[in-house]
Amino acid sequence: MSDQERQIQALHGQIEDLKEEMYQLKLDISTLEKEKGKPVLTPALVGQIGGFVLGGLAIIGIFWM
Incomplete structure (x- = not known):
């Protein structure tokens, strides 16, 4: 096996690792976007509810x- 073929195989391995990391990052981003939409009780909101x-x-x- 030549040096170039080994380098190509190493690059293919790195590409697969990067694909897995991208997949995980996409899952993390979608999770964060879902959590962002949840209402949070801030002091101002609690004050408004108390006022009502x-x-x-x-x-x-x-x-x-």
């Missing part, structure tokens, strides 16, 4: 009689 609850209780309290 307190506002609702105030309105109920006004008409409770």
Whole structure:
């Protein structure tokens, strides 16, 4: 086997390794994109929800009689 043939085989092995890494990266990217869409409870959002609850209780309290 000549030196060039060994180099070509080594390159084919590297190409296969790179294909596997690309596949894994694509899976990681798709996982991250799915997680990005999930809502996150930020302090501002918690404050807004609390404000709505307190506002609702105030309105109920006004008409409770």
